[in-house]
Amino acid sequence: MTAPPVAADHAHARRITERTRSARLIRDSIGLLSSKWSVDVLLALGDGTRRYHELLEDLAPISEKVLTQTLRAMERDGLLVRRVHAEVPPRVEYALSPLGATMAPPLKALGSWSLTHGKRVEEARERFDTRAAARVRAA
Incomplete structure (x- = not known):
């Protein structure tokens, strides 16, 4: 069994980090009106x-x-x-x-x-x- 390429792991981690950051910003913005x-x-x-x-x-x-x-x-x-x-x-x-x-x-x-x-x-x-x-x- 071979391990997935490291570059793919990093790209996946970056996508998750960006999605988390975006979700936080959206939650904060909605919170302005809460x-x-x-x-x-x-x-x-x-x-x-x-x-x-x-x-x-x-x-x-x-x-x-x-x-x-x-x-x-x-x-x-x-x-x-x-x-x-x-x-x-x-x-x-x-x-x-x-x-x-x-x-x-x-x-x-x-x-x-x-x-x-x-x-x-x-x-x-x-x-x-x-x-x-x-x-x-x-x-």
């Missing part, structure tokens, strides 16, 4: 710069604490820019960063997919839940 409110904030800021209380009002029933946490996380990720104006009282505005603005096309595509296929997903869940309940009753 909080309950991040998509809503991105959509709201897609209409232009907003003040904190405008966002709070537009995103009701979000709490102040959750909005603050969401905005900080999105600022940390580079998706939005927070501007504090030197006024009394201070005026704070939020806007999409250039990076955050690049999220618009994928969000629109995901939104379109959701509107087209969301009902099918709901139906699949109902079928699954009905089968799972029947298995539990039969057990």
